[in-house]
Amino acid sequence: MGAGKSTVGEEVARRIGRPFRDVDREVELSLQTSIASFFAAEGEEAFRVREAARTVEALRSATPCVLALGGGAVTREPVRTALREHAVTVLLPVDAETAWQRVRDSGRPLARERAAFLALYDQRTPIYAEVADAVARDADDAVLAAAGIHVERGALARLGELVAGDGPVALVSDPHVAGIHGMDAQLSLGPRLAEMHELPPGEEAKTLAALDRLWQELRLDRQGTIVALGGGCTTDAAGFAAATYLRGVAWAPVPTSLVAQVDAAIGGKTAIDLPQGKNLVGAFHWPVRTVVDPALLGTLPAEQRLEGMAEVVKAGLLADEPLWELPDDELVRRAVAFKAAICLRDPYERGERTLLNLGHTFAHALEAAAGYESLTHGRAVALGLLAALRLSGRDTTVVEEVLSPEPVRVDRERAWQAMTRDKKARGGEPRFVLLGTDGPVKDVAVPEADVRRELDRLIR
């Protein structure tokens, strides 16, 4: 009572695109009288029976939804069983005094007297802790819980308990990251660690040769879990190995670069490259758990950090919130929650998820023209964001200040060709994600001359 379940629940439902049901309210309506008079007439036990029936029915609903439960619902065993079977259960903690202040004048029968209320609070607290799969302070935390993502400074030290299941683990990492954080990962996985593998560093990990070697080295059975420790190249390649090995085994990325934490390891996309282009072979394979430890960013070189900041600025522009101004832990948590919510709404990228391509049509064209070698993705995205903001009639100061984009020296004609060939182009006309007055809009057709002009401005 008084934790803010309805407010947070409604926000989570809106963000992940699920219906919201306030079961507490539904039960109350079904009584056809106030809870107080029902309690007086029929007693608390009769109320709990009704509450449990309604809650279990809601939990078994075929439509995935966000439910706010009544405070007493979890005291019944059938409700706890249904929660275990059908739900991700998120606890919104509230301290006793705050809860009392919020509910004291609400007319609820169990909130009439302070001492009784505090006793009830003490009695229920351990039950809540027992049923909760995650503890959330706000809607972002709840979205992360729904997506199976754990963001916490120091999480690497708790990997063993955080990676779901209790089967054996194959740890896959890049040699550089293994040298820095591998030992901590090993210690924390403890006896669950059954095998260790290294992928080649960087984009080399995302080749058929590297995958072939990893497939052949793996010894896990279907009960096993692949844990991928490293940047986006490691998580993309190891995730694809998990999607394909034995027709798919569980996996858990532990992203170590900013790019991987806020982007590559979020949303279940895995891939390797072909000589013809990047990410051309892959699979959607949602991890059983994603463990994000912002402390790992402490060893990340500045230029790699800037790569990730390009995606953070992108997310902030889409969310219309200055995420880039936040301290690391909060920046990562908020950016991850933003992407996770969009991916939960559109897990297979059939619609809304393309919003995440803000600035990317220009970026991909520049990368293709530069031959991928001389221009990093983050620098290309910084430039692409400039173009997207200009086409949206927006101020570009944020991108200039946070990302310091520099026009690149590439062949203008080659960039233009790549732009019109981009895979998001439909009917020969490139479509763009732009920022409108009510938020981002996808599939915007822009006159060719304007596109060409903005592309040219990014090239020196």
Ligand SMILES: NC(=O)c1ccc[n+]([C@@H]2O[C@H](COP(=O)([O-])OP(=O)(O)OC[C@H]3O[C@@H](n4cnc5c(N)ncnc54)[C@H](O)[C@@H]3O)[C@@H](O)[C@H]2O)c1
């Ligand atoms: N699957 C997706 O949705 C998605 C989204 C975005 C990007 N990606 C992919 O991610 C890849 C890029 O990821 P990346 O930028 O992380 O590349 P990366 O994996 O090559 O890592 C970049 C460099 O940082 C080093 N590094 C990583 N973590 C470190 C740490 N904590 N301390 C010190 N050094 C560290 C790595 O060893 C590497 O040298 C690309 O292949 C891209 O296609 C995938």
Ligand SMILES: [Zn+2]
């Ligand atoms: Zn990107």
